[in-house]
Amino acid sequence: MFNELALQIEKHLAQGSNFAIAQVVDRIAPSSGKIGDKAIILETGELIGWIGGGCVRGIVIKEALDVIRNKRYRRVRISPQGGTRETASFKEYVMSCQSKGTLEIMIEPVIPQPELIVVGKSNIARKLVQMASVADFRVSVMASNADVQMFPSVNSLYYRVDFKVFKNFSNTYIIITTQGEDDESSVKKALETSAKYVGFVASRKKAEDIKSYLKAEGITDKRIGQLRSPVGLDINAKLASEVAISILADVIEDFRKEQTNGVSCCGSTSAAATEPMVNDKFVEDYYINPVCNVPVSKKTRSMF
Incomplete structure (x- = not known):
């Protein structure tokens, strides 16, 4: 037994x-x-x-x-x-x-340890993947034209945004770091999953524009309200590495908090x-x- x-x-x-x-x-x-x-x-x-x-x-x-x-x-x-x-x-x-x-x-x-799915190949994405791997997260990346040289520590690498490859979202965090490359489509696909935490790296103005798009596409107000954008703790981050730290800190805080x-x-x-x-x-x-x-x-x- x-x-x-x-x-x-x-x-x-x-x-x-x-x-x-x-x-x-x-x-x-x-x-x-x-x-x-x-x-x-x-x-x-x-x-x-x-x-x-x-x-x-x-x-x-x-x-x-x-x-x-x-x-x-x-x-x-x-x-x-x-x-x-x-x-x-x-x-x-x-x-x-x-x-x-x-x-x-x-x-x-x-x-x-949670699964962290990073969508995009921006500098912020690369820093976030690097730091999350050091923190023992299981990390997957979805980005066209990405390669292992960009993300040497990643567990899984996918060349298009398709969340159907994941079977379980109960312990999954999704961060969209596309920065102008198919932002709307990537955020919409992420919100169509059952992941409880979906973050989008964007300015407040961009975030509001995305929310208007999502509403027009039929995403419910409740689900749109769950989108975290801007995402990350407010630590007055300026550099890509600092933004990545603020995002990872927010993810860890959410994961570790007593519910x-x-x-x-x-x-x-x-x-x-x-x-x-x-x-x-x-x-x-x-x-x-x-x-x-x-x-x-x-x-x-x-x-x-």
């Missing part, structure tokens, strides 16, 4: 996928989960491995999805007595299964924050079990 799990971890790390690792760290018999049992939980809600059955499985999937979104570990205690203690890193549940045992499970997020998603300072969670998500969409075909507060499928009446 350990070898199989290690292979799965290696596989999903190579794919750049976000997932969580859950491990049983304490146990009071009887319970089917034993100390040391572990599993990985994917963003789709799929659990691979073993940490216990019944309500334990449903609780772990529910909490793991939240851990992945928040990028913050959580320790979960499931016992017959239950409890009301809850913080950003700890939560108690009632053990409603017949075993009536107690388990404590540590759930940790595994968030690979509270409804968790308040006292640990209470909004309804939206507790809903499982698959491929960035809330799963609607389930209800919350009133006994143990875990997702149950409406169709199969089994744990999500």
Whole structure:
């Protein structure tokens, strides 16, 4: 089982996928989960491995999805007595299964370094790729007539702007640095992906012109509002290298920030924050079990 799990971890790390690792760290018999049992939980809600059955499985999937979104570990205690203690890193549940045992499970997020897609071959693009590679990002470049001499540290190089070559945008940052070479088309294609961060290197005037073009092309106001342009932290950058630093700093800040998603300072969670998500969409075909507060499928009446 350990070898199989290690292979799965290696596989999903190579794919750049976000997932969580859950491990049983304490146990009071009887319970089917034993100390040391572990599993990985994917963003789709799929659990691979073993940490216990019944309500334990449903609780772990529910909490793991939240851990992945928040990028913050959580320790979960499931016992017959239950409890009301809850913080950003700890939560108690009632053990409603017949075993009536107690388990404590540590759930940790595994968030690979982001994929940075740089569109264009400008001087800013070259500096940004160089710095991002040093910061251990996986970097791809899309630009006509580009070559490895321009981008010696790049992981992947494509000679046209076609985002269909990428399968997963959950951990992807796109920066458009075309500077007059097919700006409109490149920004439009980037916004048509599901990438949450799309930046366009431009002046404020150019940015407004691009937004007018996007609106005329049918891009929604909500999506246009998500375009970051001008992009980068305001550090009064002048040189291409300084602009690249400001962009990379903004990307790192966005990647590393804690996404509270409804968790308040006292640990209470909004309804939206507790809903499982698959491929960035809330799963609607389930209800919350009133006994143990875990997702149950409406169709199969089994744990999500």
